Amino acid sequence: MKQMHLAAHFPGVNSTTVWADPRSRSQIDFTSFEHLARTAERGKFDFFFLAEGLRLREHNGRIHDLDVVGRPESLTVLNALAAVTERLGLAATVNATFNEPYELARRLATLDHLSEGRAAWNVVTSSDAFTGENFRRGGYLDRADRYTRAAEFVSTARELWDSWTPDGTSRPFAHSGQHFEISGEFTVPRSPQGHPVVIQAGDSDEGREFAASTADVIFTRHGTLEAGRTFYADVKARLKKYGRQPGDLKIMPGVTVVLGGTDEEAQQNAAGIRRQQVSPQNAILALEQVWGRDLSSYDPDGPLPSVDPDPGSSLVQGRVRVADPLAVAARWRELSEAKGLSIRQTVIESTARQSFIGAPETVAAELEKFVAEDAADGFILVPHLTPGGLDDFVDRVVPLLQERGSFRSEYTGSTLRSHLGLTEPVWKG
């Protein structure tokens, strides 16, 4: 049976973390990170995954105050977690736009040494002058440039990691390219994995091409079987032109799981979580993200606004923009009228849903189906509670997967590359 890979995402800053739940604890104390990482390692997960934040989100010109906010710097947390875990991979999201290759390659190599081969880098980019206001480089990179910079960033980091021979001799490096002109000596010897695992998140054509050319793992958002299969086929087909095999790039969608004693109970739990996630205030906020207007005077239990969205709005900063607000508004209105839904009910029906809902047996079978039918190589689980949101999955679903032979019962290797079945990168000194 095709083996699945599993990773755990720490639920940090987002609108799906239910901070109002009495079981929700600190999103910043180290004990929370330790709890989730130890749970993931108990479940024999491939890796633990941290996002990053570089600017607090704003809404209507003011700091957004409804969601969990405030997070630590990811590489520093992972270096600490490396001391309290033994096998779990440790993946840090770090922006390639507001960092420099030499410093970041050094920090990643250090994590790989300290964790004895468990480091991963989730490469993200930004074209955002809003975020840039916190950094020396400040300004704006257009969409194409941010990917060329990211690609050159990754290849430069690999040149640095390869500047030490496997037997431990340092050799000078010199890189001259469109974005970076650097030379000297790298201060960290080749690390246990040779190169830390590279993860790429992003669904655009440029993002897929970038992943196919250079990433080890791609983090996606495709929650349904059909969308997943289409994406999987597309990305795997792109590998060939870079001389890569289908197994060289693992496709891992971010998914949510809601369990219950029975499928029916799980559905009820899921509905309850959706109501918690879409508070009255969050419902209005979601509406404002589409409409691009101040709708704070609207009743969340009342009907949708009759006014049309403002497509040129700058109401929302630091969040993903709604691509076609007029079309989304039309869809929401249609749904609201057909089912007689209020604003809040419409938002609950329309926005991101749980991916897998059911009794443990149901969820285990569904996960296996996604993997068996080539919609995914594994999953990055995104719980809605900090830090205990993974406990049930590890206690109730993982043992079933292990019994059925679709997921490991013990780690067979010690490095993240070995968990993922990735080969050691060839040294290109």
Added chain:
Amino acid sequence: MSATRPLHLAAEIGGPPRYDARSHIALARLAEGGALDFVTLNDSFARPGPDALAVLAHVAPATTRIGLVPTVTTTHTEPFHVSSAVATLDWVSKGRAGWQADVSTTEAEARLFGRRPAAPASTLWQEAGEAADAGARLWDSWEDGAEIRDVATGRFIDRDKLHYVDFEGSTFSVRGPAIVPRPPQGRPVTVIDATSGPAREAAARHADVAYVRATSPEQAAALRDELRRSAAAHGRDPDSLRVLAALTVDLGDAETTPEPGLGSGPQLAGRGTYFRGGPVDLAEVITQWHRGGAVDGFHLTPITPERDLERIVNGTVALLQHRSLFRTFHPGGTLREHLGLGRPANRYTLTSTSGATS
């Protein structure tokens, strides 16, 4: 001046480059057993060695009391990232973080980044001071209690307790607020080696702990007085600054050949003050300087950490403890508590309080 001030001791755990975690953890635990205030890990982009802040973040869960102070450079790094990483070190260590701000002056370091040419130390130290200033503002940019989790209004934070810092430096600007909530110590401890002139100015303005290098207690006392006067001139309470004498120590010699000979040994890197002798001799020097009130304590850099730190802790420190000159345990939990430094008031809280009462 009599030695009524508590003695502070810190030790460097670097030495030859090592990339595994075990040796760093062992050394930090050794220093912790001696109740030292903090350990440091030197760093630069120009010489072999792992990222120091990463190493001490790794040491954090493996220790419980000792302060953790990596060198973090300010020349080719992003002040926003630096402040986030140091604040995070404070979170993962539960209030034991500091950072030693330093600059990168060489052309070789500049070429590693390719963003800007090398610059004079005076320019770079001005920028380092700005990075320290911007960092402190970012650490203050979340007031304590900004996280309210108010279910009734659906608000996770009170946005009125978060502040844009709008820092404009000579080479960078930062809008803020921080991504990391205000760390446990309020502000992690800022350390600056005040040996060189431009660094001394930055230390007087921004440091909680400053190192000086002197070959006699009189010279050390004069440097301490100068730093305190300068701090006061910048509007600071001089008692919020701890001045430590930096000493490179070689305890490899037998106890029977005491050579306190400060200044008589070889100079390391052109600026080190070098001690060679036995652990008891070192305790004598520390006792003598501290009794005279010359400094608030010592930062010791053992030339061979595995050997010398063990001798410092089990020889020198044990003797100082026996003489009741040094504590036998950490009475507090945070580095600021070890150093006798208060948790800084938040400048933005002060602003909003005074605004409310005026």
